[in-house]
Each structure stands twice: as structure tokens, then as C-alpha cells.
Amino acid sequence: MRMLVFSLGLMGLFHLQGVVAQSLPQWSSEDLARLKSGELIVGAAILVDDVNELSGENASESVSPPLEPVVPLEVVNPLELDPEDRAEEARAIPEEYLDDYFSKAPGTYLIDPQRLFSNQETLDREGFLEYYADESEVDIRIYLFAADQEVPSIYSLKQLVDDRYAEGPLTAVVYYFLGNPARNALIFGGKSSELVTTERLRKMLDVAKIKAMEKSDSAAQMESFIIQLSISTYWVEQMIASVRSDESAEVMAPLSENQGETPASAPGPWANLQPYLWDAVVGTLGVIGLIVVLGGGWVLWRRSRRYYFPVLELPVRLGADHAAGIGAVMGFHNKLDSPSSQRDQIPDFLTRI
Numbered sequence: 001m002r003m004l005v006f007s008l009g010l011m012g013l014f015h016l017q018g019v020v021a022q023s024l025p026q027w028s029s030e031d032l033a034r035l036k037s038g039e040l041i042v043g044a045a046i047l048v049d050d051v052n053e054l055s056g057e058n059a060s061e062s063v064s065p066p067l068e069p070v071v072p073l074e075v076v077n078p079l080e081l082d083p084e085d086r087a088e089e090a091r092a093i094p095e096e097y098l099d100d101y102f103s104k105a106p107g108t109y110l111i112d113p114q115r116l117f118s119n120q121e122t123l124d125r126e127g128f129l130e131y132y133a134d135e136s137e138v139d140i141r142i143y144l145f146a147a148d149q150e151v152p153s154i155y156s157l158k159q160l161v162d163d164r165y166a167e168g169p170l171t172a173v174v175y176y177f178l179g180n181p182a183r184n185a186l187i188f189g190g191k192s193s194e195l196v197t198t199e200r201l202r203k204m205l206d207v208a209k210i211k212a213m214e215k216s217d218s219a220a221q222m223e224s225f226i227i228q229l230s231i232s233t234y235w236v237e238q239m240i241a242s243v244r245s246d247e248s249a250e251v252m253a254p255l256s257e258n259q260g261e262t263p264a265s266a267p268g269p270w271a272n273l274q275p276y277l278w279d280a281v282v283g284t285l286g287v288i289g290l291i292v293v294l295g296g297g298w299v300l301w302r303r304s305r306r307y308y309f310p311v312l313e314l315p316v317r318l319g320a321d322h323a324a325g326i327g328a329v330m331g332f333h334n335k336l337d338s339p340s341s342q343r344d345q346i347p348d349f350l351t352r353i
Contacts, residue, residue, distance in 0.1 A: 091148045101143060102155045105164060109133065112144040116178050121219050128226060138233045139171040140226070147180035157185050165189030170240070172233055181212035181221050186229075192240045204232040308336075 093101070093114075100113035109129035112122060125142075133139045143160075145151065157175050165171045170190040177183040186205045188196045212225035 091146065091150070093145065093149050093151065098152075098155070102160060106141060109140060110142050110144065114144075114146070116144055116146060117219070125222065125226065132230050136230075136234065136237060137170060138237050139169060140174070140229060140233065141165075141171055142174045142176050142226070145175065145177050147177050147183075149177070151175060157187050161187050161189035170237075172229065174229070176222065176225070178222065179218040181209050181225055184209060184212075184225070188236075192244075195240050195243055196236060200236070204229065204236075207232065 097113040101111060108126055110117075110122060110126045115122075117125070129140055129142070151157075157173065161171075161173050165173060166189055168190045170188065170192055173187055173189055175185040184205065186201060186208075188201065208225045208228040211228040212221040215221045215224055
């Protein structure tokens with residue numbers, strides 16, 4: 001049974017191969033020679049009505065020239081551009097504001113010629129910066145730009161600090177990009193700015209950026225940034241004061257040594273009397289103090305003294321039944337009380353009458 005099924009399957013495959021071979025067109029020897037010589041163009045009957053028009057010279061003339069290769073458009077990644085090309089792509093600062101930013105010394109601590117902040121927000125930030133400048137020796141100057149604005153390279157922060165703040169008091173100069181505090185930049189300028197190391201400057205800026213990015217509102221971001229920066233500049237001020245004190249001590253040490261080497265002048269009579277005079281003053285003050293203490297103690301002792309009368313045991317009326325009715329009787333019944341407090345007592349003989 002299996003052999004029968006296998007035989008029938010083979011017969012079916014041979015029959016199908018024959019059918020397929022009969023259905024496909026075959027090239028004749030003449031057509032194949034014409035195809036190789038170029039006289040026959042495959043598919044010409046589909047493109048034109050008359051196949052004979054494409055034979056010979058007409059065929060070679062009607063063939064269209066080869067098309068030029070299509071060059072695909074190159075997609076340029078903005079991150080792959082040069083810094084100068086990216087600066088051109090960014091939104092530039094209007095030219096009418098460049099002079100207000102960079103051509104003159106600022107009269108305020110918040111430089112915002114473009115009015116990116118409202119009047120109330122500007123007054124709040126400016127008021128805080130003025131208060132901090134009054135309380136501290138370090139000033140904070142903030143140049144405010146939009147989030148996507150690019151500062152021209154000729155107005156870099158370092159160039160601005162060298163031109164405007166090199167000879168003034170110690171100042172923290174900030175390029176602040178409103179709404180994008182991650183782009184902020186910070187440099188110190190002025191006296192003792194060389195004491196602020198690059199590492200300390202980077203840490204100050206990073207901490208202030210982190211505090212600002214914790215907020216979502218642009219005004220709150222700037223407020224957090226300024227507060228954190230003022231805290232950091234306070235410690236910078238303390239560090240600079242400590243360095244200055246150490247430097248002054250080092251400068252004064254050689255001077256004191258040189259002064260000790262100079263010969264001392266001959267002492268005068270007043271210099272000889274000074275030690276004895278001091279001892280005399282101290283001794284006099286000690287004697288006066290002792291007298292005052294003793295005198296005060298004696299006065300207190302006098303005022304607190306008490307006198308006691310003896311109590312005499314005398315017979316009542318000297319043995320008689322009653323008194324004579326004349327004279328006065330004085331009696332002291334309490335030895336602790338004063339006589340004046342006992343003088344109004346009623347004699348016993350009056351009670352017996």
C-alpha cells in the first residue's frame with residue numbers, strides 16, 4: 001500500500017513538471033541572437049505601439065539617457081555643529097540691548113534691559129541684592145537673559161569681569177538664563193578674587209543650580225539661586241578675612257623681631273619710680289578698703305547690741321497686806337523686752353483695792 005502511494009506521488013510530480021515546462025515561453029535561437037546583438041529590446045511592446053520603430057537606429061535614438069543618481073538630503077544634528085554654528089541657531093540677543101548690558105557700568109545689582117521680569121519681581125530681587133550688599137563686603141551682580149539666548153563670544157563672562165570689576169570690590173558676577181538655570185555661569189572679580197579657587201567656584205555654582213532647579217516657577221528658581229549664592233559668598237567672605245589676618249600676622253612678625261634688636265634708650269627717673277608708684281597705689285587702696293570693712297562691721301555690731309537687766313526676786317509689798325497708796329511701783333517682768341515696752345503695766349496693788 002505504501003509503495004502504491006509513493007508511486008502515485010512520483011507520477012504526479014513528473015506530470016506537474018511537464019505541465020510547467022510547457023506553460024513557460026522559450027527563447028528561440030534567432031531571438032536570443034538578436035537580444036545579444038541589441039536589436040531586440042525586452043518589453044518594448046509595452047512602452048510603444050509599433051515595435052518596429054525601436055529597431056535599428058531609431059531604437060538607439062529613442063532610448064532615454066540614464067537618470068542622474070538621486071542624492072539623499074543630509075540630516076544635520078544640531079549637537080554635531082560647531083559652537084559658532086549652534087550660536088547662530090540659538091536666539092540672539094537684540095542688538096539694541098547689547099550696549100545696556102555690556103558697554104557701561106551697571107547702576108543696579110540686577111541688570112535686565114530686556115525687562116524679562118515684571119516690575120514687582122524686579123523690585124523684589126533688586127531689594128534683596130541691595131540689602132545683601134549693605135550687610136556684606138561681597139556684591140552680587142546678575143545679568144538676566146532669556147532661557148535660549150546666546151551671549152556673543154566677545155562679551156564672555158570672563159572678559160566682562162576683567163573689564164568692569166577687576167579694580168573694584170569683591171563681586172560675584174552671574175550670567176543668569178531665566179527659566180533654564182542649568183546654563184548659569186559664575187565668576188568672582190575684584191580685590192582678593194584670586195583667593196576663590198576654581199573648585200570652590202564650581203561647588204558654589206552647582207549647589208545654587210540644584211536649589212534653583214528644585215522649583216518649577218522661573219521667579220522662584222531665581223529666588224532660590226540668589227539665596228543659596230548669598231550663603232556661599234558669606235563663607236567666601238569669612239575665608240578671605242581669615243587669609244588676610246594670617247597674612248598680616250606674617251608681615252608683622254619680622255617687624256616685631258627687628259624692633260626687638262634695636263638698642264633700648266636709657267630709662268629716665270620716671271621709669272624708675274613707676275614700679276614703686278604702682279605698689280604704693282595698690283597698698284593705699286588696700287588699707288582704705290580694710291578700714292572701710294572694719295568700720296562698717298563695727299557700726300553694724302553697735303546697732304545690733306542688746307542690753308539685759310537682771311531679774312530680782314523681791315517679796316511682794318515687802319510682806320505687808322497692801323501698799324501705802326503713794327509712790328510708784330516699777331516692775332520688769334520680761335528680761336528680753338525693752339523697759340519702754342513694759343512701763344504701762346498696771347501695778348498689782350491697784351487690782352487688789
